[in-house]
Amino acid sequence: MPTGVAIRDARAQLFQAAERVLLRDGPNALTSRAVTTEAGCAKGVLHRHFADFDAFLAELVREHIAGIDARATALRDAAGTGTVAGNLTGALTGLFGSVAVAIVALITSRDELRTRLRRTTPTGVPMLTEASGALASYLTAERELGRIAADADVDTLAPTLIGATHLLFADRDGTRPDAGAVHKIVTAVIAGVAQEPPR
Template sequence: MPTGVALQDPRRQLFDAAVRVLTRDGVTGLTSRAVTTEAGVAKGVLHRHFADFDDFLTALVLDRIARVEAQATALRDAAGTGTVADNLTGALMTLFEPVMVAIVVLVIARDELRTRLRAAGTARFPLVGEGATMIAGYLTAERDHGRISSEADIDTLAPTLIGAAHLLYTERQDSPPEPAAVRRVVTTVLASAVP
C-alpha cells in the first residue's frame, strides 16, 4: 500500500469499504484485512482510528443508526402529506435496503458487537428497534393529523410493520421485494387503523 498519501475522510472510506465487503461477501467475509484491502489502505489505518475491529463495527452500525434517525425526522415531517401507505412504503423500502439488511445480520452474528451497541444506548435489537421507533413517531404524527384512528395501538402497529417488512426483505435472496409487495404489507397491517 502506498504511504504518505493523506486520506480525506478515512472513517468514511473504511465504512464504505466495509459496506461493499459485507454486501458482496457476507458476514463471514467481513474482516479487518478485507476492509482495508477494499479501501485501498494499510491495515494500520483502521487501527489508528478505532481501538479494534469491534470498535470499528460499532461505529459503522452507529453511523447507520444516525441515518435512520435522520430518516425518522424526514418521515415525521411528511405527516399530513401524500398518503400514509405511500409514506410508510417508501420509509420501509429505504430502511430495509440491502446494506441495512446485511448490517442487521452482522449485529445478530457478533455477540461483542451487540454488547457494545447496547452499552452505546441503542435499541435492544439495533437498527430494527430504531426503525420501529421511526414508524411509531410517524404514526403518532399521522394520528395527530387525524389520518390514523385515535384508538390505533401504535405500540403494536409499529413493530408489526417492521417485523413484517423485515421478513419480506430477508426472504428475498437476489433482489428486494417490489414496492407493491411492501405496500400490501403496509395496507394490511394498517387496515383497521386508517379511518
C-alpha cells in the same frame, strides 16, 4: 500499500469498503484485513482510527442509525400529506436498502458488536429498534391528525411493520421486493386503524 501514504477521509473510505465486503461476501467475511484490503490501505490505518475492529463496526452501525434519525424527521414531517400507507411504504422501502439488511445480519451474527451497541440501544435489535421508533413517532402524528384511529396502538403497529417488512427483504440474493409488495404488507397491518381509503 506503503504505511506512510495518507488517505483522505479514512473513516468514510473504511466504512464504504466494509459495506462492499458485507454486501458481496456476507458478515462472516468481514474482517479488519478484508476491509483494509478492500479500501486499499494498510491494516494499521483502521487501528489508528478505532480501538479495535468491533469499535469500527459499532461506529459503522451508528452511522446508519444516524441515517435513520434523519429519515425519521422527514417521515414525521410528512404526516398529513399523501396517504398513511404510501408514506409508510416509502419509508420502509427506503429503510431496507441492501446495506441496511446486511448490517442487521452483521449485528445479529456478532455478540461483541451487539454488546457495544447496547450502550446506545439497550433493547431490541439496533437499527430495527430505531426504525421502529421512527414509525411509531410518525403514526402518533397521524393519530393526532385523525388519519389513524384514536385508539391505535402505535407501539405495536410500528414493530409489526418493521418485522414483517424485514422478513420480506432478508436473505434476498436476487431481485429486491418492489414497493407493491411492501405496500401490501403495510395495508394489511394498518387495515384496522387507517381512517382513510387505501391507495
